Amino acid sequence: MTKQEHTIIIGAGPCGIAAAIELQRVGIKPLIIEKKNIVHSISQYPTYMTFFSSPENLEIGDIPFTTVGEKPTRIEALNYYRIAAQRHNVRIQAYTTVKEMNKVENGLFSLLTINEYGQEDIYYTQHVIIATGYFDQPNMLNIPGEQLPKVTHFFREAHPYAGQKVAIIGGSNSAIDAALELERVGAHVTVIYRKSTYASNIKPWVLPTFEAKVKQHKINMMFNASVKEIQPKSITIAINDENDHEQVELENDFVLALTGFSPNQPFLTHIGITIEDEGHPTFNEETMESNVEGIYLAGVIVSRRENANEIFIESGRFHGHKIAAHLKQKYHL
Secondary structure (H helix, E strand, O other), X not given: OEEEEEEEEEOOOHHHHHHHHXXXXXXXXXXXXXXXXXXXXHHOOOOOOEOOOOHHHHOOOXXXXXXXXXXXXXXXXXXXXXXXXXXXOOXXXXXXXXXXXXXXXXXXXXXXXXXXOOOEXXXXXXXXXXOOOOOOOEOOOOOOOOOOXXXXXXXXXXXXXOOOEEXXXXXXXXXXXXXXXXXXXXXXXXXXXXXXXXXXOOOOOOHHHHHHXXXXXXXXXXXXXXXXXXXXXXXXXXXXXXXXXXXXXXXXXXXXXXXXXXXXXXXXXXXXXXXXXXXXXXXXXXXXXXXXXXXEEOHHHHOEOOEOOOXXXXXXXXXXXXXXXXXXXXXXX
16 A cells, blocks of 8 residues: 655654654654554663663653652653653554665655555655664674574563573673672673773662672673673683683573664665764754755664764654754745
């Protein structure tokens, strides 16, 4: 079936919803196409996760974000963004994947989509806002054994790992939080981090607790280390520091490769969007329009390669305001 829309937003995360609300305020009623559920990335976060940001820094659509504690929890964020979308009557086509996007005649774009029932549709639109985030694009290790069933790039909750030997690869907040939760349920945890000290962005109220667990030998912390191979019952680790260059083998039941995520750049380059040397797509910081006229970017998709967390909800929620202002000027709305 062929359909026509003025503006389509790809991705129903907080930044995509915020953009839809801002466009509605200037008289444009966009359609959001989302391949999973609304704010899917947040629904995939660890069950008991607490945000680093305070609630007021996550607000969209002028709707207050009230929380029980000082920092919002995952469940509070899910409720908040769902309600924000409902109150603003944002149009969301969920469980629909954009398979292909092309530029056609008269300055239009065609989007080939497929829904959860296998039905394909073609949408024609004047403008596309890409707000796809990055959570479903884990940074792969590219080592032998990474495809074993015992390996995952996502952590939801600790209970399934009780009593098991678990290796966590990474040193960010997600790795530290997961290690603490796993230790609480009785897992035997080893954290393997390639750098020589803790990451600078670890939540300051969490790090002292983690360091205490390491000092008490309740969590095994390995710096200057990297996993070279994953076997069914063990892992091989290379240790590289000033005094030691060796490989060790540890008994292991599960591996959590919490090495971060990256935006889906091939989707961008297919339509002609170029990638800068810093790793982010080309875009105008004042309007959020890419180098392809009519295609805008919002949220973490504009992050640099080395820091996918530099653009988060706190800043990405304002990208829609820039886009709406540009379209308002363009159409004299």
